[in-house]
Amino acid sequence: MSPRKNAGRFLLHSAVAAALLLPTMLYAADQITLRYAVWDRNQLPAEQEIAKRFEQANPNIKVEIELTPAAQYFVKLDSAAAGGVAPDIFWINMPYFVQYAKNGILQPLGDYLKDGTVNLDNIVASSVKAYQYDGQQMAIPRDVDSIAVWYNKKLFDQAGVSYPTSDWTWGDMKKKAAELQTGLKGSAFPLVMDLSIDGQDSYMNLLFQKGNHIVPKNGQPTDIANDNAIWVYQQLQGMMKDGLMPTAQQMSEVKTENIFQSNRAAMVYAGSWLAAPFANNPLINEHIGVVMMPKIERQSGVAHSLAYAMSAKSDHKQEAWKYIEFMSSEASQATLAKVVIPANKVAAKAWAEEVKKVDVTPYIQTLEVTEAYPTAGTNTPKWQNMWIGSLKKIFMGADARTEMDKSIKKIERIMEQ
Numbered sequence: 001m002s003p004r005k006n007a008g009r010f011l012l013h014s015a016v017a018a019a020l021l022l023p024t025m026l027y028a029a030d031q032i033t034l035r036y037a038v039w040d041r042n043q044l045p046a047e048q049e050i051a052k053r054f055e056q057a058n059p060n061i062k063v064e065i066e067l068t069p070a071a072q073y074f075v076k077l078d079s080a081a082a083g084g085v086a087p088d089i090f091w092i093n094m095p096y097f098v099q100y101a102k103n104g105i106l107q108p109l110g111d112y113l114k115d116g117t118v119n120l121d122n123i124v125a126s127s128v129k130a131y132q133y134d135g136q137q138m139a140i141p142r143d144v145d146s147i148a149v150w151y152n153k154k155l156f157d158q159a160g161v162s163y164p165t166s167d168w169t170w171g172d173m174k175k176k177a178a179e180l181q182t183g184l185k186g187s188a189f190p191l192v193m194d195l196s197i198d199g200q201d202s203y204m205n206l207l208f209q210k211g212n213h214i215v216p217k218n219g220q221p222t223d224i225a226n227d228n229a230i231w232v233y234q235q236l237q238g239m240m241k242d243g244l245m246p247t248a249q250q251m252s253e254v255k256t257e258n259i260f261q262s263n264r265a266a267m268v269y270a271g272s273w274l275a276a277p278f279a280n281n282p283l284i285n286e287h288i289g290v291v292m293m294p295k296i297e298r299q300s301g302v303a304h305s306l307a308y309a310m311s312a313k314s315d316h317k318q319e320a321w322k323y324i325e326f327m328s329s330e331a332s333q334a335t336l337a338k339v340v341i342p343a344n345k346v347a348a349k350a351w352a353e354e355v356k357k358v359d360v361t362p363y364i365q366t367l368e369v370t371e372a373y374p375t376a377g378t379n380t381p382k383w384q385n386m387w388i389g390s391l392k393k394i395f396m397g398a399d400a401r402t403e404m405d406k407s408i409k410k411i412e413r414i415m416e417q
Contacts, residue, residue: 032316033062034323037090039073043339050335054326061319081105086311088320092139093306094130094373095380100309101133102378107310108136112321118328123343127305130372139307140328141343143336145272146366147201147293147301149173152188154287155266159183164267166292166362170209170235173267173294177244180266190244192256193269195236195395198384200302200373201271203391206232209296214374221412222376224387225404233391233400240395248395260284269293272341272363279358292362303370305343341367376415383414 038047044067051063066087068076074096080086081100092100100106113120118140120128127141149164156163161179164172177190184190193202207214210228223229239245246259260268261281270278279285293301308324310317326332333347341351341363352361376383390407394400 031060031062032319033064034089034316034320035064035066035087036323037066037068037073037077037087039068039070039091041067041069043336046335046339050327050332053332054323057326058322061323063323081311081313084313086313088311088314088316089323090309090311091142091306092131092309094304094375095384097131097139097307098133098375098380099378101138104312106133106138107312107314107317108138109140109310109321109324110136112324113137117325122330122345124303124305124345124348124367124370126303126367126370126372127307127343130305130375131307139309140324142306142308142327143340144303144305144343144348144367145200145341146303146363146370147205147269147271148290148360148362148366149267149293150260150270150278150288150290151267152260152263152265152284152288154263155180155184155188159266161266163289164291164294166365168291168294170206170294170296174239174244177239177267178242181242181244184266186243188263189246189259189265191239191267191269192246192251192259192265194251194256195248195391196252198388199391200304201269203232203236204374205269205293205301206235206296208300208302208371209293209298211297213371215376216412216415222408222415224411225401225408230400230404233394233404236395237397237400248392272360275355275358275360275363279355279360285357288358290358290360290362292366299369301366301370302373303367304373307343377417379414379417383411386411386414 038044044065047065051065055061055063077086077090086105092106120137123141124144127144131137131139131141151164153163159180160183161176164176180190195202204214207224207229210232212223212226212228214222214224216222240247256268257270257274257277259265260270261278261284263284278288292299308327310320310324314320328344330344330347333342333344334350336342337347337350337354341348348364348367352364386407390403394403
């Protein structure tokens with residue numbers, strides 16, 4: 001065969017090979033990777049399942065989930081945002097939201113929401129509002145927490161006290177606590193609630209139920225030192241003094257959930273994140289129940305949530321929104337129901353169905369009356385820690401009004417920053 005013919009055949013084979021490779025090369029060139037930052041390893045399997053379904057439906061988009069432990073999450077995210085290399089999508093929570101929105105780290109989502117694929121009316125209202133800034137929706141709620149009261153039927157029966165119901169009041173709860181104290185003769189605490197941290201599953205709820213808002217509202221300053229607030233602090237002081245609750249010192253030494261799970265508490269205020277552990281615990285799950293928190297002046301409570309945020313510096317905003325849409329769908333939200341209460345109100349019911357042995361629907365019912373976890377200014381953790389510091393002294397016995405008078409002006413200044 002002549003060199004010329006051999007060269008012709010080589011060129012023909014090369015052309016065919018190039019034609020066969022062309023779709024693959026174009027596919028590779030078009031494929032992008034979305035970086036998505038999360039912090040909870042327990043929720044990783046659900047996230048991976050959602051990502052896999054999305055990638056199957058969108059083969060040109062790869063989702064790279066970046067897991068960072070909660071303790072380092074915002075430190076790492078702060079650094080990445082400062083360097084202009086934040087993940088395309090990331091979890092944001094209420095305490096850090098205003099800081100990130102004000103500093104231009106979050107992409108406003110108003111234009112993306114216009115197509116109606118993500119219907120905010122289907123999401124828990126308090127969480128939707130919490131992620132709005134300057135009239136714009138800045139993040140889409142992913143999941144939500146609520147608070148309810150669990151009770152130990154065995155201890156109630158032992159003390160001869162009727163079980164609580166979701167229409168009870170604060171007065172009813174105190175009466176039952178006193179009856180339990182008499183009937184149990186010191187063998188268990190009538191009530192426990194965690195007063196040692198931010199109050200999400202304790203005093204914040206009582207303040208909301210008493211009519212307070214905690215953060216500045218309608219031009220008025222914070223009300224955490226007004227008469228209603230002092231009443232709440234004094235109620236808790238009095239219950240500890242009377243032995244209806246463990247002392248602040250006792251509660252700082254052991255977790256409230258451990259007290260309840262060891263059959264040493266008749267009632268406990270607990271977040272929805274403890275529903276599955278309680279219901280799955282064979283030491284208690286045959287004789288426990290859960291009801292809505294007792295009403296004070298109104299039925300209310302704290303609802304905290306995480307949300308999906310898009311980086312304002314993302315190079316792939318259309319694709320990032322496409323994935324946020326996918327994660328916000330009822331089907332994806334139902335996948336999350338295996339581990340958390342989804343923010344989607346329809347999918348939230350699936351969470352209650354996932355929890356076996358105990359009817360936990362009071363957590364879902366509570367979401368109808370909750371208010372968003374209170375945040376104010378650009379440094380919620382700072383003023384919150386100051387408030388917690390004052391409350392620790394109060395719960396250890398300091399005069400509530402005197403102690404709050406010492407700190408309220410400083411707290412107000414930080415809230416306004």
